[in-house]
Amino acid sequence: MRDEVNRSIVLQAAVAVGAGIVLFWLASLLPTICPAVMGGPYCGPGLRQQAAASSTVLVVAVGIAAVATAMSVAPHRRRFVFGWGVLVLGLVILGGLGWIVVSAGFIVS
Numbered sequence: 211m212r213d214e215v216n217r218s219i220v221l222q223a224a225v226a227v228g229a230g231i232v233l234f235w236l237a238s239l240l241p242t243i244c245p246a247v248m249g250g251p252y253c254g255p256g257l258r259q260q261a262a263a264s265s266t267v268l269v270v271a272v273g274i275a276a277v278a279t280a281m282s283v284a285p286h287r288r289r290f291v292f293g294w295g296v297l298v299l300g301l302v303i304l305g306g307l308g309w310i311v312v313s314a315g316f317i318v319s
Contacts, residue, residue: 233303238262
């Protein structure tokens with residue numbers, strides 16, 4: 211039973227991290243919207259890719275930390291601790307998406 215719980219925790223974390231990475235790279239493909247006059251140093255095609263790469267590294271690190279923390283506690287508390295880890299991972303993914311979208315401008319329609 212313990213091995214099933216451990217595999218389940220690792221699989222859930224891998225799916226969450228993988229989904230976050232896919233969302234990051236899809237968001238990085240959005241068109242760049244620059245101001246009409248003097249675009250400035252913060253307007254260019256590579257800004258979203260840089261934010262996506264940084265967000266990818268961050269979400270992988272948080273995913274590894276969530277699994278490591280869950281595995282370091284007693285077996286009967288792993289689900290509870292991992293639930294909090296997944297919550298933090300979800301917040302990091304949402305923050306990464308926000309960073310990617312606003313890194314080079316966006317349109318609200």
